Structures are given as C-alpha cells and as structure tokens.
Amino acid sequence: xxxxxxxxxxxxxxxxxxxxxxxxxxxxxxxxxxxxxxxxxxxxxxxxxxxxxxxxxxxxxxxxxxxxxxxxxxxxxxxxxxxxxxxxxxxxxxxxxxxxxxxxxxxxxxxxxxxxxxxxxxxxxxxxxxxxxxxxxxxxxxxxxxxxxxxxxxxxxxxxxxxxxxxxxxxxxxxxxxxxxxxxxxxxxxxxxxxxxxxxxxxxxxxxx
Amino acid sequence: xxxxxxxxxxxxxxxxxxxxxxxxxxxxxxxxxxxxxxxxxxxxxxxxxxxxxxxxxxxxxxxxxxxxxxxxxxxxxxxxxxxxxxxxxxxxxxxxxxxxxxxxxxxxxxxxxxxxxxxxxxxxxxxxxxxxxxxxxxxxxxxxxxxxxxxxxxxxxxxxxxxxxxxxxxxxxxxxxxxxxxxxxxxxxxxxxxxxxxxxxxxxxxxxx
Amino acid sequence: xxxxxxxxxxxxxxxxxxxxxxxxxxxxxxxxxxxxxxxxxxxxxxxxxxxxxxxxxxxxxxxxxxxxxxxxxxxxxxxxxxxxxxxxxxxxxxxxxxxxxxxxxxxxxxxxxxxxxxxxxxxxxxxxxxxxxxxxxxxxxxxxxxxxxxxxxxxxxxxxxxxxxxxxxxxxxxxxxxxxxxxxxxxxxxxxxxxxxxxxxxxxxxxxx
Amino acid sequence: xxxxxxxxxxxxxxxxxxxxxxxxxxxxxxxxxxxxxxxxxxxxxxxxxxxxxxxxxxxxxxxxxxxxxxxxxxxxxxxxxxxxxxxxxxxxxxxxxxxxxxxxxxxxxxxxxxxxxxxxxxxxxxxxxxxxxxxxxxxxxxxxxxxxxxxxxxxxxxxxxxxxxxxxxxxxxxxxxxxxxxxxxxxxxxxxxxxxxxxxxxxxxxxxx
DNA sequence: CATGAATGAGCCTTCATTCAT
DNA sequence: TATGAATGAAGGCTCATTCAT
Numbered sequence: 001x002x003x004x005x006x007x008x009x010x011x012x013x014x015x016x017x018x019x020x021x022x023x024x025x026x027x028x029x030x031x032x033x034x035x036x037x038x039x040x041x042x043x044x045x046x047x048x049x050x051x052x053x054x055x056x057x058x059x060x061x062x063x064x065x066x067x068x069x070x071x072x073x074x075x076x077x078x079x080x081x082x083x084x085x086x087x088x089x090x091x092x093x094x095x096x097x098x099x100x101x102x103x104x105x106x107x108x109x110x111x112x113x114x115x116x117x118x119x120x121x122x123x124x125x126x127x128x129x130x131x132x133x134x135x136x137x138x139x140x141x142x143x144x145x146x147x148x149x150x151x152x153x154x155x156x157x158x159x160x161x162x163x164x165x166x167x168x169x170x171x172x173x174x175x176x177x178x179x180x181x182x183x184x185x186x187x188x189x190x191x192x193x194x195x196x197x198x199x200x201x202x203x204x205x206x207x208x209x
Numbered sequence: 210x211x212x213x214x215x216x217x218x219x220x221x222x223x224x225x226x227x228x229x230x231x232x233x234x235x236x237x238x239x240x241x242x243x244x245x246x247x248x249x250x251x252x253x254x255x256x257x258x259x260x261x262x263x264x265x266x267x268x269x270x271x272x273x274x275x276x277x278x279x280x281x282x283x284x285x286x287x288x289x290x291x292x293x294x295x296x297x298x299x300x301x302x303x304x305x306x307x308x309x310x311x312x313x314x315x316x317x318x319x320x321x322x323x324x325x326x327x328x329x330x331x332x333x334x335x336x337x338x339x340x341x342x343x344x345x346x347x348x349x350x351x352x353x354x355x356x357x358x359x360x361x362x363x364x365x366x367x368x369x370x371x372x373x374x375x376x377x378x379x380x381x382x383x384x385x386x387x388x389x390x391x392x393x394x395x396x397x398x399x400x401x402x403x404x405x406x407x408x409x410x411x412x413x414x415x416x417x418x
Numbered sequence: 419x420x421x422x423x424x425x426x427x428x429x430x431x432x433x434x435x436x437x438x439x440x441x442x443x444x445x446x447x448x449x450x451x452x453x454x455x456x457x458x459x460x461x462x463x464x465x466x467x468x469x470x471x472x473x474x475x476x477x478x479x480x481x482x483x484x485x486x487x488x489x490x491x492x493x494x495x496x497x498x499x500x501x502x503x504x505x506x507x508x509x510x511x512x513x514x515x516x517x518x519x520x521x522x523x524x525x526x527x528x529x530x531x532x533x534x535x536x537x538x539x540x541x542x543x544x545x546x547x548x549x550x551x552x553x554x555x556x557x558x559x560x561x562x563x564x565x566x567x568x569x570x571x572x573x574x575x576x577x578x579x580x581x582x583x584x585x586x587x588x589x590x591x592x593x594x595x596x597x598x599x600x601x602x603x604x605x606x607x608x609x610x611x612x613x614x615x616x617x618x619x620x621x622x623x624x625x626x627x
Numbered sequence: 628x629x630x631x632x633x634x635x636x637x638x639x640x641x642x643x644x645x646x647x648x649x650x651x652x653x654x655x656x657x658x659x660x661x662x663x664x665x666x667x668x669x670x671x672x673x674x675x676x677x678x679x680x681x682x683x684x685x686x687x688x689x690x691x692x693x694x695x696x697x698x699x700x701x702x703x704x705x706x707x708x709x710x711x712x713x714x715x716x717x718x719x720x721x722x723x724x725x726x727x728x729x730x731x732x733x734x735x736x737x738x739x740x741x742x743x744x745x746x747x748x749x750x751x752x753x754x755x756x757x758x759x760x761x762x763x764x765x766x767x768x769x770x771x772x773x774x775x776x777x778x779x780x781x782x783x784x785x786x787x788x789x790x791x792x793x794x795x796x797x798x799x800x801x802x803x804x805x806x807x808x809x810x811x812x813x814x815x816x817x818x819x820x821x822x823x824x825x826x827x828x829x830x831x832x833x834x835x836x
Numbered sequence: 837c838a839t840g841a842a843t844g845a846g847c848c849t850t851c852a853t854t855c856a857t
Numbered sequence: 858t859a860t861g862a863a864t865g866a867a868g869g870c871t872c873a874t875t876c877a878t
Contacts, residue, residue, distance in 0.1 A: 036245045037333050039868065050843045052871080061869070120329030122391035124246050133392055164408045171380035178383075182331035183342050199373045207416030249852060259860045261854080270852065454663045455751050457847065468864045470850080479848070538747030540809035542664050551810055582826045589798035592805075600749035601760055617791045625834030667873060677839045679875080688873065 019057040022047050023071055026064050031113035031181075035065055035121045062125060065117075069132055073114055076105045077139050084143050091151030096201045098147065099173060102140070106177045107193045115174055116181045141166045148208070157208040165208065172200040228266040231256050232280055235273050240322035240390075244274055244330050271334055274326075278341055282323055285314045286348050293352050300360030301414045307356065308382060308410050311349070316385045316402045324383055325390040350375045357417070366417040374417065381409040437475040440465050441489055444482050449531030449599075453483055453539045480543060483535075487550055491532055494523045495557050502561050509569030514619045516565065517591060520558070524595045525611045533592055534599040559584045566626070575626040583626065590618040646684040649674050650698055653691050658740035658808075662692055662748045689752055692744075696759055700741055703732045704766050711770050718778030719832045725774065726800060726828050729767070734803045734820045742801055743808040768793045775835070784835040792835065799827040 025047035029038045040061055044051040058064045080101060087094045106112060114132075122129035144166035151157040176193040184191040234256035238247045249270055253260040267273045289310060296303045315321060331338035353375035360366040366374075385402040393400040443465035447456045458479055462469040476482045498519060505512045524530060532550075540547035562584035569575035594611040602609040652674035656665045667688060671678040685691045707728060714721045733739060741759075749756035771793035778784040803820040811818040 032332065034245075034329065034332055040870085041868080051869085052844075053842055055870070056841070116328055116331075119325055119387055119391055120243065122325075123241070123243055126394075129391060130395060133395070137392070161404070161408065164405050165412075167384060167405055168381055168409055168412060171384040172377055174387075175376060175380040175383060178328055182328055182338060183346070185335070186339055186342070195370070196373050196376055199370065200377055203374075203377060203413060203416030205416075206418075207412030207414075209415075248850085260852090261860055261862095262858085264853075265858070450750065452663075452747065452750055458849090459847080469848085470864055471862080473849070474862070534746055534749075537743055537805055537809050538661065540743075541659070541661055544812070547809060548813060551813070555810070579822070579826065582823050583830075585802060585823055586799055586827055586830060589802040590795055593794060593798040593801055596746055596801075600746055600756060601764070603753070604757055604760070613788070614791050614794055617788065618795055621792075621795060621834030622830060623834075624836075625830030625832075627833075666871085678873090679839055679841095680837080682874075683837070 019067065020071075022049070022054060022057055023064070023068055026068055027072060027110065027113075030065070030068070030117055031110075035061075035117055036124065062128065065121075065125070066128060066131060069114070069118075069128070069135070072111050073132070074135050076109075076111065077136055080140065080143060084147065091147050091154060091156045092205045094147050095144075095151075095169065095205065098144070099169065099197055099201050102170075103173050103176060103193055103197055106173060107180055112177055113181050115177045119178075141170065144169045151208070160208060168204065172197060228276065229280070231258065231263060231266060232273070232277050234258075235277055236281060236319065239274070239277070239326055240319075244270075244326055245333070271337065274330070274334070275337055275340060278323070278327075278337065278344070281320050282341070282345050285318075285320070286345055289349065289352060293356065300356050300363060300365045303356050304353075304360075304378065304414065305410045307353070308378065308406055311379075312382050312385060312402055312406055315382060316389055321386055322390050324386045328387075350379065353378045360417070369417060377413060381406060437485070438489075440467070440472060440475055441482070441486055444486055445490060445528065445531075448483070448486070448535055449528075453479075453535055454542065480546070483539070483543070484546060484549065487532070487536075487546065487553070490529050491550070492553050494527075494529065495554055498523075498558065498561060502565065509565050509572060509574045510623045512565050513562075513569075513587065513623065516562070517587065517615055517619050520588075521591050521594060521611055521615055524591060525598055530595055531599050533595045537596075559588065562587045569626070578626060586622065590615060646694065647698070649676065649681060649684060650691070650695050652676075653695055654699055654737065654740075657692070657695070657744055658737075662688075662744055663751070689755065692748070692752070693755055693758060696741070696745075696755065696762070699738050700759070701762050703736075703738070704763055707767065707770060711774065718774050718781060718783045721774050722771075722778075722796065722832065723828045725771070726796065726824055729797075730800050730803065730820055730824055733800060734807055739804055740808050742804045746805075768797065771796045778835070787835060795831065799824060 022043070026038075026043045029043045029046050032038075033042070040051050040054060043064070044054055047053075054064065058067060080098065083101060084094065084098065087097075106115065118129065118132045141163070145162035148157060148160060148162040148165040148169075152159055152162070176191075176196060180191055180193070231252070235247075235252045238252045238255050241247075242251070249260050249263060252273070253263055256263075263273065267276060289307065292310060293303065293307065296306075315324065327338065327341045350372070354371035357366060357369060357371040357374040357378075361368055361371070385400075385405060389400055389402070440461070444456075444461045447461045447464050450456075451460070458469050458472060461482070462472055465471075472482065476485060498516065501519060502512065502516065505515075524533060536547065536550045559581070563580035566575060566578060566580040566583040566587075570577055570580070594614060598609055598611070649670070653665075653670045656670045656673050659665075660669070667678050667681060670691070671681055674680075681691065685694060707725065710728060711721065711725065714724075733742065745756065745759045768790070772789035775784060775787060775789040775792040775796075779786055779789070803818075803823060807818055807820070
C-alpha cells in the first residue's frame with residue numbers, strides 16, 4: 001500500500017537521512033506498479049520529497065532501480081552464503097533450511113517484488129538483467145548447487161547434475177514469489193507458501209535420495 | 210502458427226483477413242519488447258497496416274493484449290485437456306507426457322513470452338491477470354491436480370495434496386520459460402530445457418512415490 | 419512580431435502544406451527569441467499546430483534549426499553565385515551590386531536574424547555552426563574573393579589578399595544585420611543600412627584602387 | 628585581468644575577496660558556453676564556491692551578467708577614451724593605433740566573448756542590451772567618430788559622415804571577434820586577426836583620404 | 837559569510853487515440 | 858474498410874532560486 005506521504009510540519013525543513021529513504025520509497029512504488037509504470041512523481045511523493053530531489057542522489061530513473069538491486073537484494077545473498085558456509089548438518093537439512101530462508105526473503109520479505117520486477121524489465125534494461133543475473137541469480141544457484149554436490153559426495157543424494165538440481169530447488173520458490181506478487185491479490189483463501197515449500201522440499205529430498 | 214483458425218473465403222487474396230493477422234503481429238512485437246514498451250506503431254508496421262487500422266478491430270492497446278490471450282493461449286489449454294481426457298496409461302507417464310507438452314508450448318512455442326508478459330503487466334491490468342488466471346492457470350493446474358489425484362487413487366503416488374503438487378509440477382516449466390525469455394540471451398552455453406525437465410519429472414515422480 | 423495564430427474554424431481540420439509552414443513559423447519564433455529561448459510550444463502555436471505535430475516532420479528541435487538553415491539560407495547563396503557568374507561589368511560595380519544584394523537578404527530579408535542566431539548557438543551546436551560555415555559563409559566569402567581577384571587581375575584594384583578583402587567587404591553588412599536584430603529596436607532615428615553601405619562600398623573601392 | 632581593482636586588505640589570504648572572483652569565474656564560464664547555456668553550478672564550481680554564495684553578491688543570473696559588463700568592459704572604454712584624449716599625432720595614425728587597441732581588447736583579450744554574448748542575449752535581456760549599447764557601443768563609436776571628425780577638420784580625410792565612418796571602422800574588428808569566438812575553433816590555419824586589420828586600416832585610410 | 841539540501845516551474849519528447857477523407 | 862495527419866496528456870530531466878543551519 002502506498003502511503004500519502006508522512007505528514008510533515010510545513011515549509012522546507014526536511015532532513016533526508018540520505019538516499020536510503022529514497023530507495024525505500026522507490027522499492028514500495030516499484031513493487032506496487034512495476035518499474036515502467038512508476039512515475040518519478042510517485043516515488044518522490046512516497047518519499048515526501050520533490051521530484052528534483054531524486055536527482056540529487058541518482059542520475060536517472062534506471063539508476064534508482066540499479067541502486068535498489070544492489071542495496072536491497074545483494075546483502076541477502078551474502079547472508080545466505082554466510083549461512084551455508086557455516087553449516088555443519090546434513091545436506092538435506094541445509095536444503096530445507098535454505099529454501100525457507102530464501103522464501104522468507106523472496107516471498108515474505110520486502111523485496112518480494114524483485115523477481116517480478118526483473119522479469120518485467122529484463123528486455124528493456126539488459127544491463128540491469130545482467131547485473132541481477134550475475135549478482136543474485138548465479139550466486140544463489142551456485143550456493144544451491146554446492147549443497148547438492150555436497151549431498152551427492154556424502155552419499156545422501158544419488159548422482160545428479162548439481163546445476164540442474166539447483167534450478168529445481170529454486171523453481172517453486174520463484175513460483176511462490178510470482179504468485180504472491182501477481183495473483184495472490186485475488187485468491188479466495190489467502191495464499192500460504194509454507195505448505196507448498198514443505199511439500200517441495202520433502203518431495204525433492206526424497207526424489208534425490 | 211497463430212491466427213489461422215477463423216475460416217477465410219479461400220481464393221481471393223485479401224488485403225487483410227481480419228484481426229488474426231494483427232494479433233499475430235502483436236504477438237511478435239509484444240514478445241520482443243514487452244507490452245508496455247511496445248508501441249502500436251510497431252505492431253502496425255509489423256502487420257503491414259496503418260496504426261489507425263488497429264482501432265477498426267480493437268478498442269485499445271489493452272484489448273489487443275486480451276484478445277491475444279484468448280486466441281493464442283486458450284486453445285492450447287483445450288488441447289491439453291483433450292490429451293488428458295483420452296489418456297489410458299499410468300499417472301507417472303501422463304505426467305511426463307504432459308510436462309513435455311506444456312514445455313513445448315510455453316518454452317519452445319511462439320507463446321513462450323506469455324508468462325513473462327502476464328507477470329509484467331499483472332498489476333497494471335488486473336482484469337487481464339484475472340482472465341489469464343481463470344482461463345489458463347487454473348485450468349492447467351486443475352489438469353495437473355487431477356492427474357496427481359488419479360495417481361494417488363491408483364496407489365502410484367503417496368497421499369499428497371493434489372493442488373500443491375500441481376504447482377510443483379508447473380514451477381520448473383515456468384522457470385524454464387522465464388529463463389528463456391529473460392536471461393537465455395546472455396547464456397554462454399545455449400539454454401536447453403529438456404534435461405532440466407527430465408530431471409524434474411524423474412525426481413518428482415520418485416519423490417511422490 | 420509573433421502573431422496569435424491565424425484563427426482557424428474549429429475542431430481538427432488542418433491541412434499542413436508540409437513542413438514548410440512549420441519552418442516558416444520556426445523562423446519567426448527563432449528570429450524573435452533566439453533558438454535556445456524559443457519553446458517548441460511557441461513554434462507550434464505560431465504554426466497553428468500541436469507541439470506533437472512538429473515531430474511528424476522533424477526529429478528534434480535542433481533538426482528544425484538545421485532544416486531552417488538549409489531551406490531558408492542556402493538558396494540565397496545560390497542566387498548570389500548565379501548573379502556573379504553572369505556578371506559582365508567592372509569588379510567595382512559588381513562589388514557594389516553584390517553588397518546591396520547581400521544586404522537585402524541579410525539585413526532586410528526574412529532571414530535577417532540568422533547571423534545572430536548562428537552566432538548565439540555556434541558553441542552549443544557545433545555541427546550547425548560547421549554546416550553554416552561551409553554552406554553559407556565560405557561560399558559567400560569565396561564569391562567576394564573571386565571578385566576582388568578579378569579586380570586585381572584587371573588592374574582595377576591594387577594587389578590585395580582577396581581572402582582578407584572579402585572579409586572586409588562582409589564585415590559592415592554583418593554589422594548592419596546584427597545592429598538591426600539586436601539594437602535597432604531602441605534607435606531614436608530608425609536605423610537605415612543604405613547610407614552606411616553606400617559609404618562602405620565607396621570607401622572600400624577607393625581604398626582598394 | 629578582471630577583478631583586480633577593488634583594494635583588498637593585503638596580507639590575510641581571504642577565502643573570498645568579494646564579488647570580483649565570482650565575476651572572473653562567470654566571465655570564463657559565460658565565454659565558454661554562452662549565457663543561456665551556462666549553469667550557475669558551473670560558475671560556482673569555477674569560482675570554488677557554493678552555488679548559494681552567488682546569491683550573496685548578486686540578485687540573479689542576469690545580475691551577474693550585468694555586473695560583468697560594468698566591471699569587465701566599461702573600464703576598457705575609459706582607457707580608450709584616455710588614450711584618444713591625450714593623442715597628439717595625425718588622425719590616421721590615431722585610427723590605426725585605436726583599431727589595434729580595440730582589437731587587443733575585443734579579439735585577443737579575455738572579454739573577447741562579449742560581443743557574441745551580447746548579441747546572443749540582446750533580445751532576451753533588453754535591459755542588458757541597452758546598458759551595453761549606452762555604456763560601451765555608443766561611447767566607442769563616439770570616440771571613433773570624433774577622430775574622423777578631427778581628420779576631416781584637419782583636411783586629412785574628405786568630408787564624411789563621422790557616425791557612419793565610425794561604424795565602418797568597428798565592423799571588421801567585430802567580425803574578427805565573432806569569427807574567433809564562433810568559428811576559429813575549426814579553422815585549418817589558425818585565425819590571425821592582425822593582417823586583416825592592417826589591410827582594413829590601410830584601405831580605410833586610403834578610402835577616406 | 838557560506839553552504840548543503842531542496843524545490844517549483846518548465847521544456848523536450850513520446851505515444852495511445854481520434855478524425856476527415 | 859483503411860489511412861495519413863494530428864493531438865492531448867504525460868513523463869523524465871534540468872536549473873535558477875531559496876531556506877535552515
């Protein structure tokens with residue numbers, strides 16, 4: 001939901017903590033309307049600033065989007081990588097944990113709209129697509145592949161192409177994210193990704209065993 | 210091939226058979242650039258027609274999109290339903306066959322861009338999203354759910370929520386479609402969905418057993 | 419003076435003879451305000467068209483300017499060249515005639531504002547400056563130099579660098595043009611270029627003898 | 628050198644002596660880009676000062692321009708007047724000397740861009756044009772006219788309208804200044820005003836004799 | 837005195853849509 | 858039926874100008 005700008009006393013006083021507030025506003029607006037359909041006016045209003053103020057911190061509309069990817073998405077990937085690096089249990093358990101962690105980010109988190117955003121704008125902004133692919137997708141898939149590889153090495157899983165398996169792991173999470181951002185609005189019973197992903201991990205682990 | 214269904218007088222080479230050619234052009238253009246970024250100029254030029262001519266058959270840009278969904282996607286669903294209705298083999302085999310059939314449509318077919326298109330525009334055109342959901346997604350998921358149900362009833366699969374399982378079936382196909390339309394352009398080795406989907410069915414059937 | 423758009427019945431009917439009307443309007447507006455300060459809104463209003471209509475015929479504001487140079491200035495140079503080519507009298511007489519002809523174009527004519535325009539925008543639009551220089555200035559100077567050369571050869575003038583002399587011929591005409599477009603507005607006695615240029619030719623011819 | 632007139636306390640290296648440094652910066656920037664295309668940001672950066680600081684000394688962008696005319700141009704006129712007042716030689720020699728003096732200012736000097744600037748902005752800033760005309764042009768023309776008058780009175784020149792003759796004197800200098808600021812950039816052989824002006828004075832003196 | 841931060845107004849450009857023919 | 862010509866409504870971006878500090 002897009003707020004009507006936090007009421008501000010009056011006049012000029014406005015201390016912008018920095019670009020972060022603007023990015024937060026942009027995240028909300030882009031999530032709601034998509035990138036192309038978002039007007040900079042909307043972003044500015046959402047942030048409680050003038051349109052021109054956006055250009056104090058960003059060179060263009062697209063630059064805002066790119067900064068958003070870097071600031072809001074990439075850190076999450078790093079958190080996931082740290083989690084995997086420190087893991088000591090079985091590959092299956094790690095898979096389950098990771099799936100839930102990713103889902104918390106990409107289905108329930110504030111960046112839930114990103115997959116949709118990137119998919120929508122990939123062809124119009126190839127640079128952005130490449131950035132997202134390199135900085136987010138490939139790193140996440142690599143993480144998942146490494147787990148599968150670990151499971152295969154440990155005899156937990158049957159021999160399997162880890163790159164393909166990684167995509168199988170991601171696919172239902174992506175599905176859940178997209179469902180939520182595109183269709184959940186009209187669901188009769190509210191969409192709950194948890195049982196879906198539980199069944200997903202169950203089935204996948206069993207299927208890979 | 211789109212737009213070949215409506216019977217045409219045969220014989221006299223018309224200037225314009227009707228809306229079908231326009232839709233075919235729109236499909237090509239929308240697939241290339243996305244809906245929002247496609248200019249009606251482009252569609253008209255691709256169809257070899259004046260821009261104004263589009264308005265002889267369609268009320269608006271969005272109406273073209275909607276007609277496209279109806280004409281290009283819905284028939285595919287009907288073909289799939291027919292295939293399932295006539296099936297006599299095992300649920301697992303049907304699943305495998307159906308996955309391949311869906312992938313042929315949605316990954317290799319000319320409507321491969323539709324998932325991306327719908328995802329991109331769902332929030333801007335809620336009516337369209339609802340139409341696609343009702344006419345395409347839910348029918349396809351229902352189809353898959355019925356197969357799962359059949360497999361469970363036959364003892365082929367362990368007891369499983371068929372609605373959830375249906376989503377698990379679809380997810381990697383959707384992934385493949387989106388990958389192809391959004392990222393495959395920059396793949397170093399050309400993206401081949403076949404092995405991914407094979408592994409998918411293998412794993413899923415095993416996991417559901 | 420910029421008119422308020424010739425009253426037009428009402429509604430949409432408008433037959434633009436072509437880009438010429440737009441260029442004529444642009445000439446008036448640019449002459450009045452200069453290129454940078456002219457808004458496309460003004461040009462459109464002056465032409466009695468919508469702003470968007472300008473883009474049916476020209477790619478950008480600058481393109482309008484360039485078209486203006488080509489269409490409104492270059493033909494004049496060609497007329498001058500023809501006049502010189504056909505001349506049979508003395509060099510001094512030709513000089514006098516040519517000075518008057520140039521002045522009629524560049525001081526009294528509708529393109530009187532061009533020297534000012536080009537001078538004002540030369541640094542902002544180097545391409546345009548180069549075009550004008552090549553297509554107008556150098557050709558005109560070359561014309562004048564050829565006359566001087568002819569006069570020197572005929573013993574009418576003392577030996578003189580024709581390129582330099584050509585610039586001396588032009589300078590007062592340019593002065594008159596600029597004075598008219600920049601300062602004449604506030605003259606107490608209306609500015610009349612004729613006696614100035616007469617004295618100019620007299621003095622110059624005598625000085626070159 | 629601009630902005631060196633107002634006495635400064637001597638000794639303590641101040642952060643900002645006052646408006647002079649700002650004007651010097653403005654002169655450089657305006658000369659480079661022209662008035663309209665110069666951003667106050669550029670002027671401020673060139674002066675090593677914040678944009679807001681400009682408003683401590685000047686009311687508006689235009690006010691900076693006006694101050695520039697007064698501070699950078701007018702003193703030059705006064706110097707010329709002093710030179711003429713003290714002259715004891717022939718009118719022809721004075722003419723020659725004065726032409727060179729003016730050219731040193733307006734072709735080679737740091738105010739070389741002023742004619743172009745004034746010409747470009749005359750219609751947008753009529754007040755400025757009037758100021759320049761009164762404070763610079765008319766005084767300089769008056770100076771030249773007085774010399775011509777002197778030469779006519781002394782029998783050195785034939786009877787001639789001194790006001791017109793003054794304009795003939797100025798015209799090639801103006802030409803040289805404009806050529807340098809607008810077109811010299813693309814000259815194949817570097818533009819040298821000296822021979823042009825030498826020929827100018829020679830011819831003119833001979834023509835007026 | 838000096839500035840960082842912010843803004844309002846404006847301009848070029850685009851595009852879905854319409855109308856006269 | 859079909860179109861060329863035209864437009865209204867926006868949207869991204871710029872910049873002179875102004876406060877609070």
